[in-house]
Amino acid sequence: MMTTEIKHAAGTTQIPEVIESAVALEYSFVDALVALDVNVTGVADDGDSANLIDPIRNQVGDYVSAGERLNPDFDAIKKAEPQLIIADQDRHKDMYDDLTQIAPTILVKSFDANYNENLDAFRIIGKAVSKEDKAQEVMKQHEDKINDYKDQISLDTDQTTLPIVVTNDGVVAHSVKTYVGSFLENLGFKPALTKEVVENSSEYMGADYLELDYKQLSEVNPERLFIMVEDENSDEVKALQNSEAWSHVDAVEKARAHFVNRETWAKFRGLVASEDIAKEISELNE
Template identity: 85%
Template sequence: MTVEIKHAAGTTQIPEAIESAVALEYSFVDALVALDVNVTGVADDGDSANIIASIRDQVGDYQSVGERLNPDLESIKKAEPQIIIADQDRHKELYDELTQIAPTILVKSFDANYNENLDSFRIIGKAVSKEDKAHEAINQHNDTIKKYTNSIELDKDKTTLPIVVTNDGVVAHSVKTYVGSFLEELGFKPALTKEVVENSSEYMGADYLELDYKQLSEVNPERLFVMVEDENSNEVKSLQNSEAWSHIDAVEKARAHFVNRETWAKFRGLVASENIAQEISEINE
């Protein structure tokens, strides 16, 4: 028996009973764990520590299949998947090769906003024949997010900007990105205006915007969520030592919050979203 699944690359027949899956994005790992599907392979960028702590133990042992941007096909074969979950933008050029290994579906992750990631979760749930479980998981997720939303004490009317620090500036996450749209879902007011978005360079062809220090100061957010892997990195120190940093309203008013980049920017799943909402609910000013 098979299940017919419509996705970004067309229609694919998938075995009705899925006992092994390869995930080429972290949000797909999040989804498969929530659906109690055995994840036998993960594009973990070569480091199992990239799997966020709240689900790492649930994933258990798996085959690393290399980088998310460029997964290793031989390693995917070793994982012996019955299904491969791939990103519709990052992996579309690999689709034909992936389908020679196992039935593959392309859904949004990297360039998806919060609600689009929920849609991807629903598709994955149907693909692994756990549509009812996916529906139940989303209902529980919505209840959890509502609970955290109501417990957030921060002033949501302050213009808010989530950023990742780079070597010579920042990458700002607009409201079209996962983090930007999720913060808006929680009730925060976006700092990026349409004009700023239109006059900024896109990062990796997506709705992430490259801003130098001067542009960041011109946006002048009243609240910053700074997504970092290491708060003491050279990139972070360079930003903090820049002339622009001290004049940003969020910095002057002690509303610059340093948060974990893996959880906030890379995972984009139900569990990660709940972790983010919980973390924000625990911040006091």
């Protein structure tokens, strides 16, 4: 059997030249495999296929749920009979050796990757499935789509902008080092988080996401907010909106607080998700 040697975060791995089945342990890897026309037989979907955004879910078709992204189900992965497993270099590094007992496994960035690092991961995956030419073609189409949407954005990108996820007692802010933060900067939006704020805030899950309480959010005082939620009417969102700080945030006072879908914006981190985000922003008006 012909193989390809792939360099990745855990070293080098010999992978079959023709991949007919792959398991993805992060949503962005599903995105990449679908774009490259590779059969995805298993997905760590956190136990619910509804977590896959529509364009991806429709193209994947039937697959084996490999459990949670943080703690994938090894028996389910075996059941999916992969020729290749794509795992996250941060989340799954401690289980790498065990994964390689099932199938050749590569570790690439997703969870703690910025936009450009996600593009780099796509290139590695393209090489791993012996579809480098296809990957280049997809990347060029992606770049053209993003530039087209960028040209259509009517929002004032000079307003200081902060993407956040709402939590029980505050928010998790996405800095410019994160996927969403870096992608918004790529689209021309001015980051609200200064270096000082970043240095004086608590990291979330050991990554470049920052935990801010309501008071800290009001001190950052972004002129524009992208609020990533699963349910606009959730208790967490209501608590934020009922907080004293909320009404004093410039973005709220000026009606520049935009509620967006957390799955698409924060969890997927792939090419299709990026295009959906850019399209959504291009359709927003002040």
